[in-house]
Amino acid sequence: MFYREAGQFKTSYASDQAVFPILQDRIGVFIILAIAFVVIPLTGNDFIINAVMIPFLVFSLAAIGLNLLTGYTGQLSLGTGAFMGVGAYACYKLTTIYPGVNIIIWVIASGFFAAAVGAVFGLPSLRIKGFYLAIATLAAQFFLEWCFIRIPWLYNYNVSAAIEVPQRELFGIIVTGPRASAETRYYIVLSIVVVMTWMASNLMHGRIGRMWMAVRDMDIAAELMGIRLLPTKLLAFAISSFYCGVSGALMVFLWYGGAESAVFNINQSFTILFMIIIGGLGSLLGSFLGAALIYILPIILRFVPPQLGIPLHAATIEHITFMTIGALIVFFLIAEPAGLARLWQIGKQKLRVWPFPY
Amino acid sequence: MGILYNIFIDPFVQMGQAPDLFVQTLWEGLVGGMLYALIALGFVLIFKASGVFNFAQGIMVVFAALTLVGLHTAGVPAFLALGLTIAVMFALAWTIERVVLRPLVNQPDIILFMATFGITYFLIGFGEFVFGGDPKVMITEALYLPKGSITYKAFGGIVSLQRLDIVAVIVASIMVAVLAVFFSKTRIGRALRAVADSHSAALSVGISLEQIWVIVWFAAGLVALVTGIFWGARSDVSFALEVIALKALPVLILGGFTSIPGAIVGGLIIGIGEKLGEFYWGPLVGSGTDAWFAYVIALVFLLFRPQGLFGEKIIERV
Numbered sequence: 001m002f003y004r005e006a007g008q009f010k011t012s013y014a015s016d017q018a019v020f021p022i023l024q025d026r027i028g029v030f031i032i033l034a035i036a037f038v039v040i041p042l043t044g045n046d047f048i049i050n051a052v053m054i055p056f057l058v059f060s061l062a063a064i065g066l067n068l069l070t071g072y073t074g075q076l077s078l079g080t081g082a083f084m085g086v087g088a089y090a091c092y093k094l095t096t097i098y099p100g101v102n103i104i105i106w107v108i109a110s111g112f113f114a115a116a117v118g119a120v121f122g123l124p125s126l127r128i129k130g131f132y133l134a135i136a137t138l139a140a141q142f143f144l145e146w147c148f149i150r151i152p153w154l155y156n157y158n159v160s161a162a163i164e165v166p167q168r169e170l171f172g173i174i175v176t177g178p179r180a181s182a183e184t185r186y187y188i189v190l191s192i193v194v195v196m197t198w199m200a201s202n203l204m205h206g207r208i209g210r211m212w213m214a215v216r217d218m219d220i221a222a223e224l225m226g227i228r229l230l231p232t233k234l235l236a237f238a239i240s241s242f243y244c245g246v247s248g249a250l251m252v253f254l255w256y257g258g259a260e261s262a263v264f265n266i267n268q269s270f271t272i273l274f275m276i277i278i279g280g281l282g283s284l285l286g287s288f289l290g291a292a293l294i295y296i297l298p299i300i301l302r303f304v305p306p307q308l309g310i311p312l313h314a315a316t317i318e319h320i321t322f323m324t325i326g327a328l329i330v331f332f333l334i335a336e337p338a339g340l341a342r343l344w345q346i347g348k349q350k351l352r353v354w355p356f357p358y
Numbered sequence: 359m360g361i362l363y364n365i366f367i368d369p370f371v372q373m374g375q376a377p378d379l380f381v382q383t384l385w386e387g388l389v390g391g392m393l394y395a396l397i398a399l400g401f402v403l404i405f406k407a408s409g410v411f412n413f414a415q416g417i418m419v420v421f422a423a424l425t426l427v428g429l430h431t432a433g434v435p436a437f438l439a440l441g442l443t444i445a446v447m448f449a450l451a452w453t454i455e456r457v458v459l460r461p462l463v464n465q466p467d468i469i470l471f472m473a474t475f476g477i478t479y480f481l482i483g484f485g486e487f488v489f490g491g492d493p494k495v496m497i498t499e500a501l502y503l504p505k506g507s508i509t510y511k512a513f514g515g516i517v518s519l520q521r522l523d524i525v526a527v528i529v530a531s532i533m534v535a536v537l538a539v540f541f542s543k544t545r546i547g548r549a550l551r552a553v554a555d556s557h558s559a560a561l562s563v564g565i566s567l568e569q570i571w572v573i574v575w576f577a578a579g580l581v582a583l584v585t586g587i588f589w590g591a592r593s594d595v596s597f598a599l600e601v602i603a604l605k606a607l608p609v610l611i612l613g614g615f616t617s618i619p620g621a622i623v624g625g626l627i628i629g630i631g632e633k634l635g636e637f638y639w640g641p642l643v644g645s646g647t648d649a650w651f652a653y654v655i656a657l658v659f660l661l662f663r664p665q666g667l668f669g670e671k672i673i674e675r676v
Contacts, residue, residue, distance in 0.1 A: 076468065124657060128664050131411050131467070135611045136660060138604070139653035146649050220674050266604065270475070277472045315486075322483025329476030334461040337469045 003351045019201055036190055041183050049182040050255075052296060057193045058251045059295050063275040063287035064200050065243025070273070071282035072204060073236035074216030075125050079118075079137040080244050080272040082144035085264030086114040087245025088252040089154045092163045096156055103168040103175055104188065107249045114245020115238040117144070122237025126230050129219075141266055148261035162260035165253050176253045185254040192250065196243060201284055203239070212236055213282070244272075278332055280339025289340040293332075298325065369638035381517050383637045384630060389523040391629015392530045393592075396585040397606035398613065398621035399534070400578040405615045406554040407574040408459070410470045414477040416603020418579055421485050422447055423586030423595045427497055428489040436500035447579030448572075455571045463567075482597060496590035503591060526588040533584060534622060537577070541618070546573060554616070608656035614666030623667060628652045 003024050010016040020026045040053060066080050090113035094106040121140035128136050148154060155163050167177030174180045175188060203209050211232050214222035223229050252259045271294060279290020301321045336343050373380045397415060404412040425446050429439035458473050504521035541547040552560040553570050561567060586595070589602060609628045613620025632652050640647045665671060 124661060128660050131471075131615065132611050132660060132664060132666070135607045135653070136657050138607060139650060139657045142650035142653055146647070274472070274475065277468065281468070319483045319487040323480050323487065324483075326476045326478065326480030326483060329479065330458050330473055333465075333469055333473050333476065334458075337462070337465050 003348070003354075005352075017205075019205060033194070036194075037187075041186060046182050049186045052299065054182075054186055054189050054255045055251075056291055056295055057189045058247050058255055059272070059275060059291040060288045061193050061196060061247035061250065062244050062272050063279065063291045064197060064284060065240045065247060066272050067276045067279075067282065067284070067287045068200060068203075068212070068243065069236050069240035071276055071280075071286075072209065072216060073212040073233065073240075074219075075122070075233060075236060076130065076134040077137040077237075077240070078134050078266070078269050078273065079121060079140035079144070081264040081266060081268030082141045083114050083118050083241040083244040084248025084251065084268065085144060085148055085261065086117045086241070087111055087248035088259060088264070089148060089163065090114065090245065091249035091253060092165070093154065093156075095166065095168065099166070099168075102170060103253065104170065104192075107192070107246060107253060110249045111242040111246040114248070115242040118241025118244070119234050119238040122234050125233045125237065138266070141269055145261055145265060148264065160260070162258055163252065164258045165256075176257075178257055180254075189250055189254050192246065196246065197284060200243070204284070208235065216282075274329065278329065278339060280341030283339065283341035285344065286339050286341030289344065293340065294325075297328070301325075364642055365639070372638060378517050383633050385517070385519060385523075387630035387633030388626060389520075389527060389629070390633060391609075391626040392527050393585060393589055393625075394602070394606050394609045394629055395622045395625025396530055396533075396581055396588075397603060398609040398625055399537070399618065400581040400585070401606060401610055402613075402615065402618055402621045403537075403574050403578045403581065407550050408553075408571050409467060409557075410459070410474065411467065411615075412578065413471060413474040413603070414481065415578060415582060416601075416606070417478045417481045417485075417597075418447075418450070418582040419586040419589065419603070420595070420597055421450075421481050421586075422579065422583035423496065423590040424485050424489045424494065426583070426587070427494045427590070427595050430497045430500060431494075436497055439497075440501070443583060444580065447583060448576050451572050451575035451579050454575055455568060459571055460568065486597065493594040493596035494590075496587060496595055501587070503587075522588070522591055526591075529584060529588070533581065534618070537581075538618065546570075550574065605652060608652040611666055612656045612659050614668045617666070617668035620666060620668030628655060631655050 003022075005022045005024075008021075008023055010021065015021065020029060040049065044053065062080060062084055065083075066077065069075050069077050087110045091106050091110035094109060095101070095103060098106075117140075121137060124136045125133055149161065152158075152161070155161055158164070165176050167179060168175050173184055175184060204212075211222070211227050214225065214227055215229065215232055215236075219229055222232075248264065252263070256263070275290035275294045276287060277290070278293055279288070280286025298321050301324055302317055332340070336346075397419060400415040400418070401412055404410055404415070422443060426439055426443045429442055430436055434442065454477060458477060459470075462470055462473055503525060507518045507520045508524075509516055509518040541550060549560070549565045549570055550573070552563070552565055553567065557567065560570075605628075606625075609621060609624040611624075612627060613622070613624030632648050632655075635651045635655075636648045640651075659667065
């Protein structure tokens with residue numbers, strides 16, 4: 001009733017091919033951005049911003065990165081955690097070597113290091129496919145994780161073998177380090193995530209995105225149509241790792257404030273993979289929805305039993321959380337294998353014809 | 359030059375100088391490889407029959423071992439507990455088929471793969487919920503597994519073999535032989551291979567997919583139980599064992615997802631390669647290489663044979 005495109009005529013190619021062709025969608029996106037930029041910093045407390053919103057955005061960015069590779073290009077990767085680690089360690093090295101440079105520039109620049117490493121580990125993708133490739137990317141995961149521990153130069157020979165985020169200022173405001181305010185960090189993460197999502201969306205609607213999707217649907221057919229597989233796949237690995245690297249740098253610099261190599265272990269890779277599969281492969285919206293579900297669900301589960309007055313042991317809650325997540329993953333897969341993004345589309349379709357059944 | 363010497367010559371000189379140490383390392387690699395091969399075998403059974411890449415195999419190993427130990431601690435005699443555990447594994451196979459696989463028939467591989475992740479999480483939570491999260495000791499004595507070691511004077515030194523390892527290798531070999539006979543000689547085995555070749559063709563000649571799936575998951579559960587007993591006896595039974603499933607993955611790609619001999623040969627290559635690599639080449643780069651060495655071996659093999667050593671040739675058509 002309210003959500004209907006009737007009467008909205010498209011009179012130019014630009015409006016026809018817009019990312020959000022329907023007026024209500026544009027309003028919706030604007031409202032979401034307004035909530036994210038204005039309402040949450042004004043109303044949210046430290047817990048909401050620090051423990052919910054910042055991690056959610058960081059994970060969303062990593063999920064977008066993996067989705068570019070797995071969802072759009074069809075190359076299954078289990079090395080996301082390590083690529084995030086490359087970004088984090090690169091950013092740490094850069095900012096300790098050149099402390100004077102704007103930290104945001106280093107966060108973005110660290111993405112390029114991750115991209116280079118990602119492209120190198122993407123090389124086998126030309127010959128290896130499917131699950132075989134997934135396990136080949138595990139080689140990247142374990143090798144890089146080993147590097148983070150065994151190469152002391154990466155963490156400046158710290159005794160703790162961990163990276164500690166130094167304090168950096170931007171226009172007189174403390175941005176990183178323990179004294180930075182949650183709101184500042186939130187704004188920086190949010191801005192970077194919004195800009196990079198917008199870039200990803202443009203990428204997907206353009207030539208590169210179409211090439212990737214052609215490769216995903218059938219790489220031999222794509223090759224016959226004149227798409228060069230090696231550059232295309234390597235580009236996918238590079239850009240995906242770029243996103244993961246930036247998200248890793250954000251994670252350490254603007255959320256954790258310090259990290260050791262265990263943060264970037266195999267479980268991190270799996271978590272990001274869960275997010276995109278539950279959220280929807282090949283969907284930017286799905287990356288956000290998946291990140292929200294997988295990250296925020298355990299938080300809620302941990303809070304529900306005490307709120308209901310059920311006295312449970314902390315360990316028991318942990319076990320039940322695990323069981324619930326497992327059961328929910330299976331449930332969501334059975335209910336809608338194409339992910340939450342597809343559910344959202346179905347919901348929109350229902351909304352269009354509401355209150356009529358069809 | 360020094361580096362080249364250290365990489366290409368020095369390790370072999372060391373091997374020549376202390377053959378007893380070399381044989382000892384080789385044996386440990388062999389035993390480790392046999393156990394990797396067992397986990398990989400569970401993967402292969404399920405992948406062959408249903409095309410599901412079963413990530414839950416590692417947790418099934420832990421779950422089987424935990425059930426066995428848990429039942430025994432609750433006062434059930436060891437062999438009755440063994441029987442009950444087998445029953446539990448059957449119930450698990452039946453439930454998974456009924457609850458997870460059947461609604462997901464004909465979904466893309468990655469969705470089924472993801473579903474096994476769901477199973478993994480559920481089993482971790484369930485296992486810890488029922489049996490507690492603290493590590494347990496495998497009931498080796500109650501199962502009449504030998505302990506101690508046999509020492510030989512050979513190769514100009516002393517080589518010591520754990521009795522448990524010898525039994526593990528024997529049991530694993532018997533199990534592989536039994537599975538091979540089962541696959542090639544029995545009616546169900548033939549049905550399994552038919553399903554592996556083509557689901558729809560198998561259905562059309564009257565083979566029940568549901569039944570076959572329960573059987574393979576049950577067989578994988580049995581393999582998991584045996585693996586769990588021997589891994590559990592070597593370390594302790596806890597959810598940390600789960601990581602060994604990740605170690606079985608390079609074994610799988612090395613051997614090929616669909617080949618039982620591949621799983622065995624792959625397991626041995628990885629097990630031995632990993633131990634020798636860590637022992638002779640590891641110190642050059644600062645040890646701890648066994649975390650990734652197996653994957654690099656597998657990757658190198660894959661670059662030459664993308665379908666693994668024994669995998670079926672991948673034919674692609676447009």
